[in-house]
Amino acid sequence: MWLAYVVSEVIIMLILWGTLTGACWGSFLLCRAWRTTQTVSQPHRSYCSSCKRLIHFYDNIPVLSYLLLRGRCRHCAAAIDPRFWLGELCGAASGGLIMTAALWQSPVLLLFLFLLSFLAASDLYHYAFDDRWFWLGTILCLLIAVATQHPLHWWAAFAAAAILIFPVFWQKMGAGDLELITLATLIFGPYPILHWLLTASTLGLLITFLTHHQKKPIPFLPILYIAALVVITAYHW
Ligand SMILES: [Zn+2]
Numbered sequence: 001m002w003l004a005y006v007v008s009e010v011i012i013m014l015i016l017w018g019t020l021t022g023a024c025w026g027s028f029l030l031c032r033a034w035r036t037t038q039t040v041s042q043p044h045r046s047y048c049s050s051c052k053r054l055i056h057f058y059d060n061i062p063v064l065s066y067l068l069l070r071g072r073c074r075h076c077a078a079a080i081d082p083r084f085w086l087g088e089l090c091g092a093a094s095g096g097l098i099m100t101a102a103l104w105q106s107p108v109l110l111l112f113l114f115l116l117s118f119l120a121a122s123d124l125y126h127y128a129f130d131d132r133w134f135w136l137g138t139i140l141c142l143l144i145a146v147a148t149q150h151p152l153h154w155w156a157a158f159a160a161a162a163i164l165i166f167p168v169f170w171q172k173m174g175a176g177d178l179e180l181i182t183l184a185t186l187i188f189g190p191y192p193i194l195h196w197l198l199t200a201s202t203l204g205l206l207i208t209f210l211t212h213h214q215k216k217p218i219p220f221l222p223i224l225y226i227a228a229l230v231v232i233t234a235y236h237w
Contacts, residue, residue, distance in 0.1 A: 011099075015099040015100055018098050018099030019093075019095045019099070020095070021095050022092050022093070022094045022095020022096065023063050023088045024062055025091045025094075025095065026088045026089070026091020026094070026117075027062045027084065027087060027088045029091070029121045030083065030084050030087035031046065031084070032121070033121035033122055033124060033126075034049075034084075034125055037126070046060050048073040048075065048076060048080075049078075050076050050078030051073060051076035053075045056074075059074055062088040062091070062092070063088045063092055066080060066082075066085040066088070071085070083222075087121065087124075090117075090225060090226060091117075093229045097229065097232055097233065100236070102232055102235075102236035103232070107144050107148055108144050108145045108148065109188075109232070111141050111144055112137075112183075112184065112187060113228060114137075115134070115137030115138075115141065116221070116228060118133055119133065119134065119137075119176070119180065120221040120222040120225040121222075122221075123176070123219040123220070123221035123222060124219050124221070124222050127174070127217065127219055129176055131176075131179075134176070134179055141183065141187060151189075152186055153187075153189040153190065154186065156185045156186070157182050157183075157186035159185075159190075160190075160193070161182045164181060164182070165178065173220075174220070177220050177224075180221070180224070181193065184196070192231065195231050196224070196227055196228060199227040199230050200220070200223050200224050200226075200227035203223050203226060203227055204218065204223050
């Protein structure tokens, strides 16, 4: 009886630990991606993009600090980019999912999500990603798929690429989105991918509706990342 209690406590601790580590990872990843957009020299530690003052550690706690500061810098009260907070939330959700074994059960899925996190962070600020990262990730995903005897869905992947080439040709979609969706279809097969794209499209429409006053286009990969977390959660429970 006491053993079951200890095991459940340990599992809760692991999920908490995964959530915290994931939030830190999301914060770090988005911060790195954002820094690549800056041309001037930057301090090593986190700083406010408006007044350039360094951020104290207690104002730099993932997820919480943004809420406690109500999304504003403590010194100059400039609005903090809410995308950082979003990145921290996504990281926390990913870390939690890893620890609930939703992702450990499929090493390929874990690696794919890891690759997607890099590409989404880049897409968020540059509307593009470095193709070398994509191909490195693709090779690693396929190697792990073969090593773990994970089935690959070649015909579905060909079909996805053949369909998606049209929106790319008419410039309604980026070539990067096509590459990524084709890879995902190859690994996970048509049905999970249809659920994923449907979720992402719904989310995309919702965000377009909520941010219609903004002129900037909406990067699709971060939306795909959030949709992936939703679908993985739905499939796992
Ligand atoms: Zn400031």
